[in-house]
Amino acid sequence: MKNIILSGCLMAASIFMFSSCSDFLTEDPKGKLTPDNFYSNQNEIDMAVNALYFKVQSYQCNSNPMILHCQGDDVTSTTGSNKAAYLSADAYETPTDTKGLEDGWRRMYQIILVANDIINNASKAGLSQENLNQAMGQAYYWRAYSYFTLVRLFGPLPMNLNNEPDNNATPLTSVENVYKQILDDLENAEKCNLPAKYDKSPQAINGQNLYVSQQAVKATLAAVYMSMAGYPLNKTEYYAEAAKKAKEVIDGVNNGTYNHGLLEKWEEVYSYGNNHHFETLLGIDYNTTTGGWSDFDSQFSSCHQLSGLKGWGDFIPERKFWLSYPDGPRKDAVFAKQLLTSQGVLVDWWATQDGEPYNGKNAVVSDYRPMFVAFTVNDGPAAAPYDYTKPFWGGMCINKRHQLIRYSEVLLWYAESAARANMDITEAKSALKQVRERAYADKSKVSEVDNMNAEQLAEAAYMEHGYEVGGYVLAMVTRRSDEFRMNRLKENYDYRSGSQSLVLVPKGTLTSSMDSQGKAFTYTLKEDLVLSENMPVTASWNNESSIYHNYPPKEVEKNPNLKR
Template sequence: FMKADMSELGEQLGQAYFWRAYAYYGLVRTWGPVPISPEEVISVDLKNNTDEIPCASVEELYNYIVKSLQAAEACNLPETYSSAPKHLGDANVYVSAQAVKSMLASVYMSMAGYPLKKSEYYALAADKAKEVVDAVKARNVQTLLPNWNSVYSYGNDNHNECILGIYYNANTGSWGWDDSQLTCCHVPGSLPWGGWGDFLAERYFWSKYPEGPRKDAVYAKTFLTGEGNNVDWWATMDGKPYYKVKGEDGKDKTNAVFSDYRPMFTGFSVNCDEKGSPLKIDFDCTKPLYAGMTLGKRHQLIRYAEVLCWFAESAARSGKYINEAKEALKQVRSRAYSDPAAVSAIDGMSNDQLAEAAYNEHRYEVAGNVLGMVTCREDEFRMERLQDVFNYRVGPQSDVLVPAGTVTHSQTAKGEPFEYTLKEDLVLPENMQVTGAWKGENSVYHIYPPTEVERNPNLKR
């Protein structure tokens, strides 16, 4: 501290308090009770490689997270930084006041839901989210991008809709530390994105996802095969209705182009030029994909669209700011939906309907962004709906049909419509099906990492 610029000391402390809270927020939602590392120096048994710190309860962890965020808030971080490296393009790189308030709103919502179920915290979440919304209005800054296709665009990487992000410097050329893309999600090949399944979406959520510019940006409308054809994920190789037969080896064979039978998210995908170099443009699934090992694309942890959803939901669940909450949800839907009736319908919603609509809207906004602070899984965790998700994903998902009837098949030479009649539903191969039984809390939380359990036997439930 003696060497620090005293004018920036509070700013640096604010960053530290925030990221400490962020780390524990991820830990408590993933594993439940975990140790809180003491702030003072402690004695560790290096000889036996143990660190027997007792686990804090979930409530203690949340109180510690709130305490850390309030400490960060007390550091009076700026709403906007003025120059690099704290600010790039239109976006803050360092943690801002809005990032702290946004995360506090999210944490309060988590405390209102499972497992603490302190519903009174929805009011606190609404208050804190409203501070962010009011600050944006006061600055009169365009904070939602006009086009959804630019949200995860490599060509518009530093936009101000992103309240909190992680920035990567690919100049070092190290894929292990400086590649923000995760190699599996941008390797092209004869199968969807090289056949990697990390970012393959399941069909049920896709089938329920509202049509519009957002769905067209979040999901790949077609896949580019190694032969240069753009095909639908349910496409067949001969243009005939899907069929499944037994091959000579006794295994199932189909005329499907892809064995996964699922759509795919595009939030981490980037196009390339004829030399394979990444292009800084809005992603286009019909064009070649970048397959390099390093890329400095930003991870978006919190976007303003999410805060609008949090505000609308927490306000509706607490009965506060209802008119303003409806306007917030309208902003999100106006950009995302093809049907304008989806926006006007918000006016007639009851509080319960508004809360549910905002809950779902957030899940649609973050779909495919598995590295965000609050994912679909975190929403379902808070609302005790993970078992519902598990139940509909057990087995082949045979209740989710691909589009039927007259469609334009992207593999035909001129895109002429043809009759697509499903003889048999696309059934996921057995090795891709979810199996097993729901195990209560053991299905909600991850198991503690075995290496950490060896070091600390207090890690048990």
Template sequence: MKSKIFFAALLAASLFGTTACSDFLNEDPKGKLVPGAYFSSQDELNMSLVSLFTKVTDSQSYTNMMYPQWQGDDITANPGSNKQACAQLDAFSASADNKGVVAAWDKHFDIIHEANFIIDNAQRTPTSKEELNIALGQAHFWRAYAYFYLVRVFGPLPINLHNEDDHGTAELASVEKVYEQILADLMMADKYELPASYKGEPRQMFGVDVYVTQQAVKSTLSAVYMAMAGYPLNKGTEYYAKAAEAAEAVILGQKAGKYDAKLEAEWKNIHSMANIYNKETILGVNNSPNRSWSHDSQLASTMLFESLGGWGDAWGEIAFWKRMPDGPRKAATYDPKLLKDGKLYDWWATKDGKSIAEGKTNAIVPEYHPMFSLFTVNDDGHGGQMMAPYDYTAKKWRGMLNGRRHQVIRYAEVLLWYAESAARAGKADLSLAKECLKLVRQRAVEAGEAEKVHGVNIDAMTADQLAQAAYEEHGWEVAGHWVSMVTRRADQLRMNDLKNTFASRVANQPVEVAPGFTATEAVPVSGAWNDNMNYAPYPLQETEKNSRLKR
């Protein structure tokens, strides 16, 4: 069995084998990274991609960069403990020095700086046109990815397209101008005609592509067009049509065997540590199986409640959990019951069996919320990870680091993006769109429920009903999965729905979670809504440098 070596370490060792590689990877990404003589060989071009991919993994390796996703109606936080950064964003009241706000900004601009370095300089490498296209395609794609994350979290942004520090002088570009740049980068990546699959390490490892493929580019184009169709640009039908066209290209390519993508037969296998290199993932971020702080996933304990031995970074919002259709997907997204002291309890269980709507001191599990389990792993009995689908009835692994591959875009999402976009675009023939929705639901919900939503048969749906059903379905598919390119919060932003989540959280009406048992949210939300609350504040460190960073 081949050694599981992370692509960056493998590339560094095989190409250089000296401390120079380590020095390069540790360079400050701001400003010029290396002397102008760089890019004198294919090896150096490869190493520039190593540095870029390192920044990509850094942007997702722990939760801070993703805290803005707590604004969605799927995720909430502990109101106490050390989770104040999460709770602030969950309450739409983040401070400018919130560590999640700062990390989201810094880590994604790190990607942009690395991509700029390649785009500015790669052309002078003495190599083939094909190799240049691959390198430039990766750089343009990841720059687009980073700006796509940032524009949905912060709104207007300074745009820097060169490997130079602007020293805090950049003007703010409007949301529309940022999206124009995102599209320009994705169009360049598409123009370079990246392979549908790669050969050889580190471009393909463990049977999956590490480098960005053409289907990943097209899938991302679909997501971007959808975002532009909705709030705040509201470009509407025309852009939903563009989104449908891009997603359809991926679906038809998959049907024709051009793209090696497939749905996992069982939902529980999607996030199983035994199946992290699956073909449902169209865009993934690889991490080191060797558990190194520099290249790994630090998410294994983030969903396990603190009272049960985890970090408890994210709790499931109660109303969202209540609405989510029962079935294999819900059972694999949340722990159906919580294991405490060797016994299983409903999350709302109390010590005396009575409701605690007015206070929570009587709860068996003090968090008194649904508990996500997408990143949780079982203990193998020897202190290691169980390489199998997660089992909520078994002992949890308490480790901090693992080699989980983060699933940024899954094929199921592309199917749903097509279904929703085709319906919103007014496409005359919606038969493929309806087929896509049914395919996703077949493995997700209880038997007999796959072909209807809210009692309406999918084949009989109007375009409006289909669009709404596909939109809701995507929310269930990515619930609690903050590393997705399109999270629940991102969907809600597009539909101008975050204001409704805010209003619901301010009201904080009790939810009946079981007969005789109600629950309310723990993080207090108050005040009056304004549209600036759709976005996080600009980081204090940046506004002190650049006075233009203001709303």
């Protein structure tokens, strides 16, 4: 976020720094900038909004807060190393390493804290209505975003909208009432009439919005309504509201109000050479010029790379998800087609050193899994999509944009919601077909949508969204989020706790497509591949207690209300 991090950002951020939701509220403010002596002019409001975005950057600067999404059927993690927290989430068990819980909770509440101060104090600065609306809209949005993230991961939450000292005794707010607050905040953000397109720094870069826009608010409302229609509230009437909001975005794109659309080629979605593209409705930008390993840096460039290839192996594919993932340009862009060893040899991920069936020890690449490549860039100039035939860059920090909402998702949210709401599905089918047209080489996958009934369309759009965000734990609505809404997380538990001695890969050709040099590429296997996981799940399933993550132990120690 090079253009957002202005000189005043760090000073402004110092106003809001705290170690937990309550610690800040009991600090002695003498000698410090506080809301009582701040917020007096436009410059100070700008500093406060910069501080808000600094906290947004902090939320996703490294993988810890995203560990909680390993419950999804798309991702797992490498074994050993420092991956206990990832594997515990994957196994639906109480973690011994609680960094995912602690960071997933703390960083969201840090955003809430700064947003509260802006919401409660920005009106003191005597700004023009336009400038006040812009600041308030950012604050309302990110507070809603934070509570939306937390409520889907933890359930009932302690809510504090005024930064008043609470002595760590704030009671829990029910899931339904947390959603009411989320809707209130998003509706207030919508009333702020935020621009559809920002035209100057720090609100925009390379012609694309960095600040929250009106279409990002509408898209988020669609996602929130969908969430309320599913588990645990199951207020299915909200599917119609979700379809309405998603349609407003689609109509705005079609009439030119919103400068968004689908990129022509799926490989451009994650291309570092196209870092700021019009498919992204909402993203988080990073700036690696600060020296590395700071909250301004995205530390994800090695997270997807396999540990056997000197990556971190934080988020690597479930083999079953890879197998079931539909063939086509999207699959070729989401997964590495082959793996390049340190000896410069291209191998299939299932290759063994002796040519014998995999026995847990003879894999060429030790993780024995496919590899996601969303954050992988080639060594040297990275102006093009990742090329699996060339060495990848081994650095850790990169200023690659995190894509929280893409236009393809809005199309799919509309298709699914309209179908589940029993609305006219003619345009909903068109939305799904647009996404499939780019994702599949087999165009029968596009034409078959015409013959779907509402139930089939809803399920197809649901699955398609899972493919669009597969492995991308940074999305606002991850694969885990979808499965949570549909109350299907237990299916992941059942698979992972079963024998998993499934023959998942059949004989013969798996997929045939074009590689980065335009040559035919084919996945083939000489014999059946029997897969078994390294760490079978042994934890018992405890319904809601398994679906939701534990409250962070450090917070539980301070607030006795944090219990189920």
